[in-house]
Amino acid sequence: MTEVAFHFNVPDKLAYSCRLLRKAWGNGARVVVTGEPDALGRLDQMLWTFSPLEFVPHCQLDASAATVAATPVLLARSLEACPHHDVLVNLGQQVPDGFERFERFIELVTLADEDRAAARSRWKHYTDRGYAMRRHDLAQGGGA
Incomplete structure (x- = not known):
């Protein structure tokens, strides 16, 4: 069964x-990584620039089959x-x-009220289906 983890109090998802x-x-x-197209596009840009000495190989899922097969981080709308399926x-x-x-599924939740409300709904969805839930609260020092 999929291991579900929620990372709460994320100051900036991207x-x-x-x-x-x-x-x-x-x-x-x-x-x-999945999400709305705008968020995936912004993440794509950030992954190119966030750390000049540590590039994270990534691509959109609609890239060529050879590129997708060779790339460890995929950005996917669907x-x-x-x-x-790692x-x-x-x-x-x-x-x-x-x-x-x-195998593992990570939900990121910011401090925004609308994000927290949507996360509560997703949490209920997973627990109602019997998934074991893990909670990582960044406000208590649990960061990536």
Whole structure:
């Protein structure tokens, strides 16, 4: 069963995602990031510029098959065509269709009221279906 973790009190989803993805890539993990197209586009740009000495290899899921196969971090609007199912990170407000195919699933939640309300709904969705939940509260020093 998919391991679901919520990272709460994230000050900036995209900056936090960059650090999380850098750490995951450094540990050899293959990660898919999903969310709204605008957020994925901004994350793509940030991953090119956030750390001049530590590039995180990434691409959009609609890149060539060879590029997708060779890239450890994929940015995907839809999870249907994902070539691996190791780790999924959700930047969006909805429960991603197909999340249950992944071994690990990470939800990022900011301090914004609307983000927290949507996260509560997703948390309930997962617990109602029997998923074991892990909570990482960044306000208590748990960062990427």
